[in-house]
Amino acid sequence: MSDSPFIARGFHAKRAPAKPDRLPPGQYETRDFPVLSAGPTPHTPLAKWSFTIEDWAGHSLRWSWDEFQALPHQTPTVDIHCVTKWSKFDTKWEGVSLDTLLDAARAAGVVEGDHVMAFSDGGYTTNLPLADVRGGKAWVAYGYDGAPLPAEHGGPARLLVPHLYFWKSAKWVRGLRMLQGDEPGFWEQLGYHDRGDPWREQRYQGDP
Amino acid sequence: MSSATKATPEVTSARSTPVRLEWRVAKVKAVRDETRHVRTLVLDVPEWPGHRPGQHVDVRLVAEDGYQAQRSYSIASPPEVPSVELTIERLDDGEVSPYLCDMLAPGAGLEVRGPIGGYFVWDVSLGGPLLLVAGGSGIVPLMAMLRHYAAADAASRATVPARLLYSARSADDVIYRDELARLATAAEIDVRFTLTRGAPPQWSGYRRRIDRAMLAEVGWPPPTGAQSYVCGPTPLVESVANILVELGHDPSHVRTERFGPTG
Numbered sequence: 001m002s003d004s005p006f007i008a009r010g011f012h013a014k015r016a017p018a019k020p021d022r023l024p025p026g027q028y029e030t031r032d033f034p035v036l037s038a039g040p041t042p043h044t045p046l047a048k049w050s051f052t053i054e055d056w057a058g059h060s061l062r063w064s065w066d067e068f069q070a071l072p073h074q075t076p077t078v079d080i081h082c083v084t085k086w087s088k089f090d091t092k093w094e095g096v097s098l099d100t101l102l103d104a105a106r107a108a109g110v111v112e113g114d115h116v117m118a119f120s121d122g123g124y125t126t127n128l129p130l131a132d133v134r135g136g137k138a139w140v141a142y143g144y145d146g147a148p149l150p151a152e153h154g155g156p157a158r159l160l161v162p163h164l165y166f167w168k169s170a171k172w173v174r175g176l177r178m179l180q181g182d183e184p185g186f187w188e189q190l191g192y193h194d195r196g197d198p199w200r201e202q203r204y205q206g207d208p
Numbered sequence: 209m210s211s212a213t214k215a216t217p218e219v220t221s222a223r224s225t226p227v228r229l230e231w232r233v234a235k236v237k238a239v240r241d242e243t244r245h246v247r248t249l250v251l252d253v254p255e256w257p258g259h260r261p262g263q264h265v266d267v268r269l270v271a272e273d274g275y276q277a278q279r280s281y282s283i284a285s286p287p288e289v290p291s292v293e294l295t296i297e298r299l300d301d302g303e304v305s306p307y308l309c310d311m312l313a314p315g316a317g318l319e320v321r322g323p324i325g326g327y328f329v330w331d332v333s334l335g336g337p338l339l340l341v342a343g344g345s346g347i348v349p350l351m352a353m354l355r356h357y358a359a360a361d362a363a364s365r366a367t368v369p370a371r372l373l374y375s376a377r378s379a380d381d382v383i384y385r386d387e388l389a390r391l392a393t394a395a396e397i398d399v400r401f402t403l404t405r406g407a408p409p410q411w412s413g414y415r416r417r418i419d420r421a422m423l424a425e426v427g428w429p430p431p432t433g434a435q436s437y438v439c440g441p442t443p444l445v446e447s448v449a450n451i452l453v454e455l456g457h458d459p460s461h462v463r464t465e466r467f468g469p470t471g
Binding site: 005006007008009010011012013014015025026027028034035036037038039040041042084085122123152186187189190191203204205206207208 | 226227228229231233266268269270271272273275276277278279280302303307311316317318319324325326327328442446449450452453459460462463464466467
């Protein structure tokens, strides 16, 4: 075990990062958009797609694809950070703010918890504190770089929570389940951190 | 997080006191050239907790001036051997892989932490039949599975037939070529190759990108409940995983690991 870093003799930066203040510790900038998923890419027809916010007491609010498209949308430009070490700057998205969705759900009687579990086609889940998806910090995105979001990047729609590592931005998202207390999602059960703040380098369980 | 972690709910009970994965300074015991661009580092990691076939480690390089770079590399060695082997493709334009391939000689130190990842793993207890599909250096985590398979007793192997389909650019780009030939005979693993950018005249394997006809030929029929693991560049993994599902395989039995090369 080592608290102070071991110096790799002879190693030096190949090129200085262009925007070091935007690069969290241990990350490097990529211009590509790598794809990482645990299984095959699901292909859900839009006619069968819906987005649901539900609580533990049986209340829920559900939008069809057309209803979802009719909601007010935003076009955030954000930096994203993957736990596999790449970061990508100035990515351009189109989608609905989770504030819009959560406000509508609350008005419809859905009880808010202190955490949410996002769930997706293909069985993927990820847990998030409610505070991380409220306050203009999170979206359900269906557009990327001026075009519909491609399936391999999570289309028709994915969560976008850019201030956390990107596994929290669940691909193929179909809804949020309110939680009273935190529960681990898919990767969180397999050793990844419950919150995943890249600036604190919360990659794995046990990281500070 | 322990080496025994499984993708089952029981792990939640073990999460209450998470132990941090600490950085450890491994010692390079040996280096081995696999191809012109690929080298294996054999590492002695102090207090290595063990791993499951398919898991990876993080590597950290810290320069004298404090600059640091991290990358993830799959573990190529099976749990049965005490050392941890990383097989690294050298990317000329990369920052970390040229250092690992060119600068590290036996006796050198290297910071690692792990093992990481608990989904793209297979061991004999998970059963089969087993289909492994690799593209390029995507063979590395699958090699840990094959070496583990070969280390199992013959009776266990007899209940879990295993096949590997490995796509490489050319015969010279095939990593672990001799060892795969040995494993095919010694452990009765059905090993098939396809070369996408030219094959030698007497080549008896496939000569094209992996397609539906090839997977229908090499893969297990869907009712067998086969476990499939696909690792390689994103276009190959997307295509292979989609075809396996189209052929009738249960998507939850098709596990993927996609990467561009990591520099």
